[in-house]
Amino acid sequence: MAIPVETFFLSPDGEGTLQARIQQMIAEGILSGRFNKGEKLPSSRKLAAHLGVSRITVTLAYTELQANDYLTSRDRSGFFVSDNAPEPPDFPLRQARQDGIDWSRALGRRYTGGATPEKPQNWAAFPYPFIYGQTDPKLFDHANWRHCALRALGQKDFRALTSDYYDQDDPKLVEFILRHTLPRRGILAEPDEILVTMGAQNALWLTAQVLLTQRRTAVIEDPCFHALRDILMQSRCHLTAVPVDSDGLPPEALPDRADVIFTTPSHQSPTNATMPLERRNALLAKARDMDALIVEDDYEFEMSFLRAPSPALKSLDQDGRVIYVGSFSKSIFPGLRLGYMVGPRPFIREARALRTSVLRHPPGHMQRTAAYFLSLGHYDALIRRTGQVYARRRSHMVEALTQHGLDIEGTGIFGGSSIWMRAPEGVDTAELDASLRQQGVLIEPGKPFFHRPDPPSNYYRLAYSSIPSERIRDGIAILARQLRQAASPGAT
Template sequence: MEFHVSLVGRDDLTGQIFQQVRAAILDGRLRAGDALPPTRELAQRLAVSRNTVSAAYDRLTAEGFLEARTGSGTFVREAGLGRQPEPARGQDLRALPVWDTISPPRPEDRRFEFDFRIGIPDMRLFPFASWRRILARQFTPAGMEVVVHDSAASHPALSAALARHIGVSRAVRASADDVLVTNGAQQAVDLVARILLEPGTVAAVEDPGYIGPRDVFRSQGATVVGVPVDDEGIVVSALPSDARLVYVTPSHQFPLGMPMSLSRRTALLDWAERTGAVIIEDDYDSEFRFGGRPIEPLQNLDRSGRVVYVGSLSKVLMPPLRMGFLIAPPSLRPALRAAKYVNDWHSTRPMQATLAEFIDEGLLARHIRRTRSEYRARHELITAIFRRDFADVLTPVPVVAGMHVSAYLTDGPDDVDIVKAARRAGVAVHALSPFSHQLPGRTGLALGYGGIQRDSIEEGLRRLRACISSVRRAG
């Protein structure tokens, strides 16, 4: 094992080695059974005589910390001496106050029998064999070549493939040079915030809306203002005139699900041109449209260069891949590329190259068609059961796209209480009220259908209906 020893001066070198090895054992950094470096190796590394190291090892052995095994080496004894290291001093260190108000989601410590959580795709539908075949070609010396020049730039093949893909599937106007690959849509939003927001700058968000961008803006010191949404999307007349930035999900509003009407999209673009604001268009779940006419992106309607288009392939592919991208007006591209470099240098190159081939071979389009068909069937089943069994307690929000459905509660039960009761019954759903920012939001539930199989939906909803009834009786 590589073990760090730092010697100061030339006094009592054996004692210094003894004290540092002993401290590492007591702190638990060296655990029972760990092998120590041979005396000759450690002596060479420390530029001391072998006798100096041997004397330290002998003393540690005599005191019961080490044991020598003939022909094997020197090991920490199985004596239960390890303990957790004491916390480092620094109680006077404090992060900025805003970080006390931002709480990352905790990883789930259990599996749910009926998993209706949002944003979880059905991994059984993913073509793993095809992905592995392409990925294997990237794990070669050429594929793993370190990029030094312009390392923040996206993989050229992926930039070109994404430009073609979104040009065909979403009518987005972009060339390969316009595309910046990011680690998911969240990083894309973070990069835009980094280059545009200063402390006190006003940023507008949909209310209710996606929590992630809201936290990004707050972390930059921005003043975040919630703007109401109705059945046509964000209410443009309620936007603050001093907003520098507005974040919207026009193709499939999160979390409610309705698309932004054409008149509202036009009004939003007019507002941005008039005020000089930037629009972040998150094309959330646009791939999974199974009804109605396709919604033309704001980016395609924009004629004054006010829109930054953000997309993610995390749910389309696999969430752990963290694949996203953004397309920005030319004036912002140098700053965004610099921000990407400062943030993390670049996204993983082998994965980018793999995705490029995956798109070019037509596998992404085929995968989207397959999953869209399956998710449509699950959506139709859930909404049919809602009409049959939930008409007195839930009012679904009409949607024609996405991987989840939202519904308002028709009377008083607390949606958070319902979620807690459902989880005790093995059913995972989301409450709508936590997605509200400043405005009093309506209570309701949001149910994803990527993580649950069709044959489990009816029983899961039966249990959810029982939980709603029990919470209503208790209230």
């Protein structure tokens, strides 16, 4: 591989002859690891023209570096970084420059400091990964996804691949959402009432930016999706957390005044509670009385392998006050980052304008590939296959948890991919997670999901989406043993 000539420049403050400065520039590139062994340097003529020096100066610098074994020459091919060149050190060659800026004052807004849990990137290397939201490669339909991706790369779809949609979306994907996905949730919509997003989290961010100000109040469930809470805290709105019960968000516990209510009625995150029909109607009535909007996050409705899911809250809405958020990232694969939201035209118009100013639109090729995967029936086949496997895994997990006497807080009446758990009082599941990792077990501590001054530390989530059925029993056995030790430190 040739090193681009544009990566070479001489510092105007450099000392010594031009030849010495060129030698130093190349040697530093090799020692810093920017130039690798075997890479070809620009020709002496090309580098001389780029640096504005004579060709003989560059030639002499190359020759001197060759003599010191930094470079090697090949007949009629030029100069290359030598295989015997000094290795880059394992430590920085220079101290990072301190520019004197007081970043505690320079930063106008802060987006760090949330309680987002840490998930190891090498989760698949753990033998017992009870980790939520990851793809099991044994279930994913690689062959048909590859086929759809290649089709989307074809000449027929050249415009979908290369065009700037500006503020629009792939019409094939929008059509599938309109005709297939939304009717399954009892929702009817028009194309200009739909916006494709970079996953559900992007949809929630756009919603918060469009609907909330520092003077408005948002209601969230407690516990809730931690990323949503962080988004709302960054928006600087007033935030009220309402504890959920076994039926989800209780309308009677809502404050007297609120502007936007965020809820997960079909599959509460993370407790898996499902809001009954009577409570859904009560929530709509309460929102009507307050003149509040509702944002419905309908994640994982596809994973309803035990029974058909309840109608979406938006399907019961007669006032147009519910904004519906869905995603393909959970049901296809998380790295896809494709979601959508459905809402009244004035809202979608503003959300579209905001999305355009930030990222224009999700990549056209990904939208078209997903549209083919969905419309050709591969998506429905994947959902059926995944649901069957999840049902078996869930059965094995519940049986193992019951056998070891572990406390289950919520399983979800329709399905899903995880179980919400409660450890004995006094057990910190963050510490439990750290000790379990040493034994190959991954769990998800529950504390980051809560929004209260003193959140409980003894909740945790176990997912069965990423662990084979045959490993569940052994993993739960390790978990139970470690829990007993954590609850009774003196026990052996």
